[in-house]
Amino acid sequence: MSGGVEFFLIKEMISNSIIFLGSTKFSEQILISLIENKCDIKAIFSIPEKFRISYSKEKVTNTNFADLSKLAKSFSIPFFLVDSEKGKRLIDFKSEIEKLSSKVIIAAGWYYMIPKQIRDIPENGAWGIHASLLPNYAGGAPLVWAMINGEKETGVSLFKMEEGVDDGAIILQEKISIDYDDTIKTLLEKALISSKKILLSALNQKSVKYNPQDKSKIKIYPQRSPEDGEIDWSLDDEKIRNFVRAQTKPYPGAWTKINNKKVIVWDISIEELNNN
Numbered sequence: 001m002s003g004g005v006e007f008f009l010i011k012e013m014i015s016n017s018i019i020f021l022g023s024t025k026f027s028e029q030i031l032i033s034l035i036e037n038k039c040d041i042k043a044i045f046s047i048p049e050k051f052r053i054s055y056s057k058e059k060v061t062n063t064n065f066a067d068l069s070k071l072a073k074s075f076s077i078p079f080f081l082v083d084s085e086k087g088k089r090l091i092d093f094k095s096e097i098e099k100l101s102s103k104v105i106i107a108a109g110w111y112y113m114i115p116k117q118i119r120d121i122p123e124n125g126a127w128g129i130h131a132s133l134l135p136n137y138a139g140g141a142p143l144v145w146a147m148i149n150g151e152k153e154t155g156v157s158l159f160k161m162e163e164g165v166d167d168g169a170i171i172l173q174e175k176i177s178i179d180y181d182d183t184i185k186t187l188l189e190k191a192l193i194s195s196k197k198i199l200l201s202a203l204n205q206k207s208v209k210y211n212p213q214d215k216s217k218i219k220i221y222p223q224r225s226p227e228d229g230e231i232d233w234s235l236d237d238e239k240i241r242n243f244v245r246a247q248t249k250p251y252p253g254a255w256t257k258i259n260n261k262k263v264i265v266w267d268i269s270i271e272e273l274n275n276n
Contacts (some may be wrong), residue, residue: 017103023047024109028066042100043078126161138166140223147246171212172198226252244268
């Protein structure tokens with residue numbers, strides 16, 4: 001998909017057969033929405049709460065983790081854990097995925113690259129949900145970065161996954177506002193609502209239009225860890241406020257040190273001092 005627009009005609013609505021990849025509370029809510037809308041979930045693949053990833057020598061902790069095995073058990077859906085610590089990568093499940101005969105893979109809240117050998121198994125490939133208006137804010141923690149940077153608008157993108165990071169052709173997008181009183185919690189809620197909407201819309205179409213991204217405009221932001229939350233008090237007031245509200249609950253929080261003790265800052269406001 002190097003140029004123009006590609007249409008893919010689907011004989012039946014593809015919501016009839018899905019393999020789901022996810023590991024977060026966002027993943028859980030997307031999955032519940034699919035189940036409630038009578039989508040046939042062939043299998044669920046997930047990642048442990050603590051897992052290894054390329055940018056860290058130590059295991060990282062998924063601070064927004066959800067145990068999807070409970071949903072799998074409740075609805076009798078096959079469940080697989082992709083645990084690199086135990087030598088299990090997604091590619092190791094290739095034979096199981098081939099047997100499932102799904103029409104599409106949906107990845108939401110997924111931290112590993114999906115190999116081409118896996119993406120090519122379903123007739124419609126693998127679709128990802130990313131919480132930005134791609135090509136803006138590709139990569140890790142897009143909502144956090146957008147709020148830290150003082151953006152007034154962001155969005156969600158449904159796209160077809162390719163070799164690069166969040167660089168596949170766009171299927172659907174929806175804008176969401178970042179209002180002055182928003183925190184990362186309320187912004188996550190907005191992104192969830194929009195994500196459910198565009199995913200169900202795409203799954204119930206009989207044809208899907210793929211709009212290639214301009215890859216020259218993609219800027220990949222890094223994942224964030226709790227250590228990245230230290231407040232720089234030399235910044236101006238509004239930047240400090242954005243930094244704090246971008247990392248408040250449900251995330252680990254921005255922090256500072258007082259008397260050499262780490263203190264979490266969950267909320268902050270800007271007030272004019274009356275010197276009279």
